[in-house]
Amino acid sequence: DEMFDFSIEMFEKYGSKIKTPIKKEKTTINGYTAYQETFELEINGVMENYYLLLLYSDNTFIQMLGKTEDKNDLLEFKNFGKSIMIRK
Secondary structure, three states, X not given: OHHHHHHHHHHHHOOOEEOOOOOOEEEEEOOXXXXXXXXXXXXXXXXXXXXXXXXXXXXXXXXXXEEEOOHHHHHHHHHHHHOOOOOO
């Protein structure tokens, strides 16, 4: 939960502006605690859509950030996220 918040804060710390309210959807993916969010980010005056996924398991974090041009991109990122498995 804190790691997801930290990731969001870093966007704004380095000059980008998040234009969408962050809802921080908590879910489970492949048995791992996960947080995901889709949001609009203004970078150098240009609005772009992003998908952020954070998976957590036994002190291992996996973070994925993808720029989405359309709903197909978003679906592909979500499907990719669902395929992630953490090896122990």
